[in-house]
Amino acid sequence: MLLAASPGLDWGTILVSLAIILVAGKAAAELCERVRIPAVLGEILVGIAIGPSLLGFVEMSDAITVLSELGVIVLLAQVGLEIDVTELRKVGRVSLMVASIGVIVPMVSGFGVGQLLDETTNASLFLGAALAATSVGITARVFGDLRTLNTREARVVLGAAVADDVLGLIILTVITRVVETGDLDPASIGLTILVAIGFVVISATIGLAVVPRVFRHVDAVTTSYAVIPVVATALTFALAAAADAARLAPIIGAFIAGVTLGRTEQRERVEREFNVLAMILVPIFFVSIGLTVDVGAFVDAKVIGLAALLSVVAVAAKMLAALGARGSGMDAMLVGVAMVPRGEVGLIFASLGASVGVFDDELYAVVVAVVLVTTIVAPPLLRWRIRVAADLVS
Amino acid sequence: MLLAASPGLDWGTILVSLAIILVAGKAAAELCERVRIPAVLGEILVGIAIGPSLLGFVEMSDAITVLSELGVIVLLAQVGLEIDVTELRKVGRVSLMVASIGVIVPMVSGFGVGQLLDETTNASLFLGAALAATSVGITARVFGDLRTLNTREARVVLGAAVADDVLGLIILTVITRVVETGDLDPASIGLTILVAIGFVVISATIGLAVVPRVFRHVDAVTTSYAVIPVVATALTFALAAAADAARLAPIIGAFIAGVTLGRTEQRERVEREFNVLAMILVPIFFVSIGLTVDVGAFVDAKVIGLAALLSVVAVAAKMLAALGARGSGMDAMLVGVAMVPRGEVGLIFASLGASVGVFDDELYAVVVAVVLVTTIVAPPLLRWRIRVAADLVS
Numbered sequence: 001m002l003l004a005a006s007p008g009l010d011w012g013t014i015l016v017s018l019a020i021i022l023v024a025g026k027a028a029a030e031l032c033e034r035v036r037i038p039a040v041l042g043e044i045l046v047g048i049a050i051g052p053s054l055l056g057f058v059e060m061s062d063a064i065t066v067l068s069e070l071g072v073i074v075l076l077a078q079v080g081l082e083i084d085v086t087e088l089r090k091v092g093r094v095s096l097m098v099a100s101i102g103v104i105v106p107m108v109s110g111f112g113v114g115q116l117l118d119e120t121t122n123a124s125l126f127l128g129a130a131l132a133a134t135s136v137g138i139t140a141r142v143f144g145d146l147r148t149l150n151t152r153e154a155r156v157v158l159g160a161a162v163a164d165d166v167l168g169l170i171i172l173t174v175i176t177r178v179v180e181t182g183d184l185d186p187a188s189i190g191l192t193i194l195v196a197i198g199f200v201v202i203s204a205t206i207g208l209a210v211v212p213r214v215f216r217h218v219d220a221v222t223t224s225y226a227v228i229p230v231v232a233t234a235l236t237f238a239l240a241a242a243a244d245a246a247r248l249a250p251i252i253g254a255f256i257a258g259v260t261l262g263r264t265e266q267r268e269r270v271e272r273e274f275n276v277l278a279m280i281l282v283p284i285f286f287v288s289i290g291l292t293v294d295v296g297a298f299v300d301a302k303v304i305g306l307a308a309l310l311s312v313v314a315v316a317a318k319m320l321a322a323l324g325a326r327g328s329g330m331d332a333m334l335v336g337v338a339m340v341p342r343g344e345v346g347l348i349f350a351s352l353g354a355s356v357g358v359f360d361d362e363l364y365a366v367v368v369a370v371v372l373v374t375t376i377v378a379p380p381l382l383r384w385r386i387r388v389a390a391d392l393v394s
Numbered sequence: 395m396l397l398a399a400s401p402g403l404d405w406g407t408i409l410v411s412l413a414i415i416l417v418a419g420k421a422a423a424e425l426c427e428r429v430r431i432p433a434v435l436g437e438i439l440v441g442i443a444i445g446p447s448l449l450g451f452v453e454m455s456d457a458i459t460v461l462s463e464l465g466v467i468v469l470l471a472q473v474g475l476e477i478d479v480t481e482l483r484k485v486g487r488v489s490l491m492v493a494s495i496g497v498i499v500p501m502v503s504g505f506g507v508g509q510l511l512d513e514t515t516n517a518s519l520f521l522g523a524a525l526a527a528t529s530v531g532i533t534a535r536v537f538g539d540l541r542t543l544n545t546r547e548a549r550v551v552l553g554a555a556v557a558d559d560v561l562g563l564i565i566l567t568v569i570t571r572v573v574e575t576g577d578l579d580p581a582s583i584g585l586t587i588l589v590a591i592g593f594v595v596i597s598a599t600i601g602l603a604v605v606p607r608v609f610r611h612v613d614a615v616t617t618s619y620a621v622i623p624v625v626a627t628a629l630t631f632a633l634a635a636a637a638d639a640a641r642l643a644p645i646i647g648a649f650i651a652g653v654t655l656g657r658t659e660q661r662e663r664v665e666r667e668f669n670v671l672a673m674i675l676v677p678i679f680f681v682s683i684g685l686t687v688d689v690g691a692f693v694d695a696k697v698i699g700l701a702a703l704l705s706v707v708a709v710a711a712k713m714l715a716a717l718g719a720r721g722s723g724m725d726a727m728l729v730g731v732a733m734v735p736r737g738e739v740g741l742i743f744a745s746l747g748a749s750v751g752v753f754d755d756e757l758y759a760v761v762v763a764v765v766l767v768t769t770i771v772a773p774p775l776l777r778w779r780i781r782v783a784a785d786l787v788s
Contacts, residue, residue: 009456009459009460011463011635011638011644012635012638012639014460015467015631015632015634015635015638015644016631016632016635018628018631019628019629019631019632019635020628022624022625022627022628022631023624023625023628025624026618026620026621026624026625026628029618030616030617030618030621033617033618034617062456062457062460063456063460066408066456066457066460066461067460069405073409222424223424223427223428224420224423224424224427226420226673227420227424229670229673229674230416230417230419230420230673230674230677231416231417231420233416233674234412234413234414234416234417234420235413237409237410237412237413237416238409238410238413240409241405241406241409241410241413244405244406244409245406250405250409272670273670273673276623276666276667276670276671277670277671277674279620279623279624279667280623280624280627280671283624
């Protein structure tokens with residue numbers, strides 16, 4: 001009633017939906033963690049369960065979209081905050097090798113499978129791109145749970161995962177433009193790539209140089225505790241908008257904002273702020289992924305077969321990335337396994353593929369299923385390999 | 395680009411608007427606090443400045459509406475959290491007297507002024523209601539700043555302010571229904587009041603009995619830190635939705651959720667969560683109030699005259715509430731002064747009056763101006779009177 005000011009917004013429904021999403025998402029996440037499955041899976045699955053195609057408790061609305069997209073922006077800012085730029089440089093060469101193979105092989109094999117199965121060129125391109133991403137969040141969490149974040153393998157994988165995300169998002173930007181404009185002119189594609197890389201390099205360089213100083217100054221001249229977290233949030237939104245203006249995904253801007261905020265003296269305060277915002281907003285993003293999945297699309301031999309095939313390709317292709325770590329004295333197999341989970345970025349690709357009309361309900365369901373499968377198999381494989389590696393050493 | 399999934403949402407604009415709102419709001423709040431003006435004023439004024447009628451940097455959109463309304467819900471939950479039910483009961487009788495006079499006198503005089511000036515009956519009713527609210531937040535903050543929150547006067551005023559909010563919101567519910575349905579049948583009005591009071595009494599009683607137990611249980615069986623804050627947020631949204639279903643303002647439900655959460659053992663964790671959410675969301679609410687004010691409407695002798703007249707009436711009417719504290723041995727004048735600021739609830743009335751079409755741009759501007767004036771004059775008056783009272787005692 002209060003909100004009659006916006007006739008398009010039905011507040012009773014919005015508030016009930018949010019309450020259901022939060023409680024169901026948290027319950028599912030908690031259950032998953034008990035059985036050592038990544039919480040994100042629980043959130044997606046419960047989203048499918050409460051969504052229109054099964055229980056029908058909650059439907060997508062503009063309000064949920066707004067909050068879930070702010071959620072993915074906060075998530076990428078958090079991931080950026082976790083990145084230690086100095087440490088990354090030390091393993092830079094190996095990480096880049098792993099990342100390059102980890103992007104190229106899945107892209108090519110995803111595209112190949114798409115073509116073999118007579119999907120359109122556009123759909124095949126998107127399939128390849130969706131398989132190219134690596135989930136920083138899930139990998140970092142498993143390494144962290146096993147207290148092995150300080151190993152060289154973990155650093156290589158995290159570096160490679162970040163590079164994969166940026167490469168993947170650039171690929172996504174290019175493919176989306178090609179699909180939307182039908183423009184296959186190499187000069188235009190080259191320009192898009194240049195703008196994308198230029199944006200990343202320039203905004204990261206300026207940000208790393210300027211943001212820590214500005215924050216020190218702001219912190220010195222202001223009195224309220226809230227100033228730094230609020231300005232950090234505003235910076236994240238502003239860089240996300242700038243990425244959007246450069247025709248990149250807003251999350252790239254959010255990620256760069258996170259990296260630069262990670263170098264400020266006020267990092268911990270920012271981290272605490274983002275953690276709390278993420279507690280509420282990030283589950284809304286993952287649950288809403290589930291809300292958009294049509295379960296009916298899964299009950300189809302073709303979808304199940306394609307999902308199984310692509311899952312195998314997705315796991316095998318990423319494990320080949322291990323080749324990039326050979327000869328470095330690291331456990332290459334461990335690096336390969338750690339690159340397997342696709343997680344949140346793969347899902348972003350899937351939803352974008354659906355939104356530009358390249359994926360129909362079936363292909364969307366397939367990609368979501370592949371992301372789920374790679375994310376489920378990775379943590380146990382990773383735990384197993386970390387133990388094996390530890391035994392080999394001792 | 396990422397968010398192409400919702401063609402109605404222009405993400406570049408949304409993100410830039412949010413960044414501007416956060417930075418401008420925080421800068422204005424910080425400046426105001428320097429000169430000892432309540433921060434909320436700075437946020438509203440800066441909203442007017444960056445809004446369509448002056449600089450035109452930011453316009454209202456559905457996304458901003460969603461976030462600002464979640465902001466006012468979180469704000470009322472925070473206010474509820476601050477309420478100590480046990481302490482309130484001790485000053486209950488005096489508080490209720492002060493609250494009753496503090497609602498009736500401003501309502502009647504606001505209505506009278508409206509009628510004298512030939513406004514419609516509906517507009518006069520809304521004017522009266524808008525003058526009836528008392529801002530818990532601003533009053534509590536001034537008492538807190540002067541470290542006098544533990545005086546009996548402070549408790550009486552806080553209790554009265556809460557009662558005023560609830561009474562005011564019930565009045566608002568009734569008036570809105572009368573305006574919307576044109577239904578002046580006493581039985582129907584009585585039913586609305588009964589449902590409203592029934593909702594408040596029943597949900598508060600059940601909530602106070604059940605919520606602390608449920609939270610203790612949830613806390614015992616779960617492992618993740620995030621569970622309690624997330625469930626608390628969900629409870630707040632759910633009770634807000636329930637209030638909406640009972641045809642009350644959602645913020646009443648949020649307020650009751652806050653009160654019940656304040657009795658849980660996990661109160662501090664919930665408070666920390668709400669504080670962080672409020673850091674981002676609450677300024678969006680107040681800045682967006684400014685965004686909706688048309689400055690052009692102020693440049694009008696009638697508007698300025700009416701605002702001045704109503705401001706005097708608003709201050710005088712609330713100071714009469716002091717009569718409710720006479721004979722209790724307290725500083726009645728201090729109580730009266732503390733009841734003056736209208737703050738956020740007055741603004742909610744103003745925006746609702748505009749949304750149901752009872753207030754035109756001019757009357758909306760008048761009410762916002764009155765709220766601003768009462769909120770500006772209260773803190774210095776309050777500081778002066780607290781010092782006088784201290785001198786009287788010592």
